[in-house]
Amino acid sequence: MPLPSPNSAPDTTLADRVIVVTGATGGLGSVLALACAAAGATVVLHGRVVRKLESLYDKIIAAGYAQPAILPLDLATAKADDFANVASALQAQAGRVDAIVHTAVMLGSLGPIEHQAIDGWLSTLRVDLLGPFGLTRALLPLLRATPDASVIFTLDTRGQEPKAYWGAYAVAKAGLSALLTILADEWENTPNLRVNGVVPGPMQSPLRMQTHPGDDVTKLPLPEVFVPLYLYLLHGQPKTESGAIIDGQAWLRGASAGP
Secondary structure (H helix, E strand, O other): OOOOOOOOOOOOOOOOOEEEEEOOOOHHHHHHHHHHHHOOOEEEEEEOOHHHHHHHHHHHHHOOOOOOEEEEOOOOOOOHHHHHHHHHHHHHHOOOOOEEEEOOOOOOOOOOHHHOOHHHHHHHHHHHHHHHHHHHHHHHHHHHOOOOEEEEEEOOHHHHOOOOOOHHHHHHHHHHHHHHHHHHHHOOOOOOEEEEEEEOOOOOOHHHHHHOOOOOHHHOOOHHHHHHHHHHHHOOOOHHHOOOEEEHHHHHOOOOOOO
């Protein structure tokens, strides 16, 4: 099945689905959370700052969408018990989880390795790699129980092609890509579980302004352009495409990318 056109109007229905969006108050995360809510999903909004989560919650309610849930959790300090508590709470409150969209991110310090602190690496690795692993692992029993489950990791060019000065961020994103491949292999014979990665590339986002402060971000695509792609991966994608890592910039140019 071909990927949807970047110009296609999303017509995916996510009614009766529970979708966890990590980093839901970020540039891409907030767009995807709103898009999932608009498609009928009950969205679990994960973030670190309660005030921002409440603002996004209010937007979803004001639009008339299904009431979301708020999940405040600092991935930089989260422990195994925290992830287990999340799974227990979602089991009790929602009874199911159909998908996880991982967009939470920490850039950390950019610069030569000898100038980077171990504590900074630990925080970055926790948010960008251990967090996605811990949450996916904790929610896996709920994902296994649903007929069509999807996990999406948001990757980065620097993880696929590491370069000087990108430090823990590039290492974490490379590790996330490896985790994706491992999960796809482990789930190969489990028809209801799919996992994919998206490498959006340059877009208008707070992260881009951090990494490239001299760029004119207004010339870059908005996060909204990736909505049709993520919605397709959440619902409608065949099992045979599980494990694919999609180059977002190639997709925007009309090219398809596979595993």
